[in-house]
Amino acid sequence: MGSALETLCGQAFGAKQLDMLGVYMQRSWVILTATSICLLPIYVFATPVLLFFHQDPQIAFLAGKFSLYMIPQLFAYVLNFPLQKFLQAQSKVMAMAAVSAVALLLHLLLSWLLIAQLNLGLVGAAISLNVAWWFVVLGQFAYIAMGHCPGAWNGFSWGAFRDLAAFSRLSIASAVMMCVEYWFYMFLIVLAGNLKNAQVAVAAISICMNLYGWEIMVFVGFNAAISVRISNELGARRPRAAKFSILVVIVSSLFFGILFFSLVLFLRDVYGIPFTNSPEVVHAITDLALVFACTLLLSSIQPVLTGVAIGAGWQTLVAYVNLGCYYLVGIPAGYILSFYFDLGVKGMWSGMLIGVGLQTLVLIGITVGTNWDKEAKEAQSRIRKWGSSVN
Known part of the structure; x- marks a missing residue:
């Protein structure tokens, strides 16, 4: 759903209408948050869903257990995808790459510590992934909030709640x-x-x-x-x-x-x-x-x-x-x-x-x-x- 911003933000940026980009991103956050709440039952009931499709019981149980741990990542996606499209439309790719590189190093370090050293298994893998994804979200938003996208980000706006049906x-x-x-x-x-x-x-x-x-x-x-x-x-x-x-x-x-x-x-x-x-x-x-x-x-x-x-x-x-x-x-x-x-x-x-x-x-x-x-x-x-x- 976040890819809608690639069309809207990209074309608005090409037309020099920068003030539209931030509102588009916030509208996408609103819509994606509502959608993620609707998707939660799939995470919660992953094991019975997989068993319904005749999957191996051991695989279904482990996948269902892991999906519960990964719920925080779902909501990280809600913020991350619109942030990505917002920055990509302005060709701010080096900032995204820098944040992702640091997140990757953090993920590797946490994975080694939690999985290899502390033997936390799936729980350790989930913690590492969740922390890394939320680091990406916060890093990208900090870059924007610090004024590196002048004209495109003017703070939070009530305009994000207008025309949600057509945007949806x-x-x-x-x-x-x-x-x-x-x-x-x-x-x-x-x-x-x-x-x-x-x-x-x-x-x-x-x-x-x-x-x-x-x-x-x-x-x-x-x-x-x-x-x-x-x-x-x-x-x-x-x-x-x-x-x-x-x-x-x-x-x-x-x-x-x-x-x-x-x-x-x-x-x-x-x-x-x-x-x-x-x-x-x-x-x-x-x-x-x-x-x-x-x-x-x-x-x-x-x-x-x-x-x-x-x-x-x-x-x-x-x-x-x-x-x-x-x-x-x-x-x-x-x-x-x-x-x-x-x-x-x-x-x-x-x-x-x-x-x-x-x-x-x-x-x-x-x-x-x-x-x-x-x-x-x-x-x-x-x-x-x-x-x-x-x-």
Whole structure:
């Protein structure tokens, strides 16, 4: 839901209407807080929910226990995502990087102390994560409050409570677009819990997802960069600059995609070893190497195209694309390959690859066929509409 700010803040910044940014951020805080309260039952009842989906009881119990400890992180997200989009729209990325770097060091230190030295296990991991995330929130807000975003932050405003219904609609469209995509990957882990030898299957997919999460952060950086650039250029009525930015970012991101693709194939027999001492799991991860490498290659392009969509305000359209590609094609394909062709984890991940590939092709077609002069005019119309609700 916070990605709605990438469109609104980015286009407002491009149009030099800085005073709108702070109010947008506060509106997002209000909406996200209400949403997080609605999400609390999922955290509280995680174990029975997982058991309902026929997950391994031991996995379900531990996941449910951990989710309770992670409730403070949920509310850290409420503040963090709007803060991120607010700063990204103004290209204040070095400040964000500095705060995140300190938070990472703090997280590593606390994890070593609480988990390795004090043997607190899940409780120690949860404390470390919660402290690190709240440090990020407080650090970013302190940077803003100290006056480093002049004109964009003018203190708290009652304007944050105006026009919440219309603001919610754009936030929900953004949430559907993002959640349909992220839940696709999580749904695969749930399905893996129903495979033969479920603990090995879940472990293998979880380790690959962990690696994917590390590597995708590079591409998420390109996603944020192109989202900011597209929204800024459209807000400033420079459609040709927007089109050129897409080409530059895709080429840059594709370079890293090819690099990660090559590394996974080169290290296919060993890249799972640091995560587990189980030979069965390592073998399952090795068997996933080709489809995992292809996923990383495709994921170098797909986040860039998603960033273009966010910057241009296409959230509703891309939500439908994601729903069709992932849930009507990707998950059924993964299910058929895993259970009917007995390909197990490899079949599950192949289904994900099919869904991502189809989504990438559709987004390429949409981007190539877009009239960017028209998009610049629509951005101006959006700025006038939302700007009048701020004043």
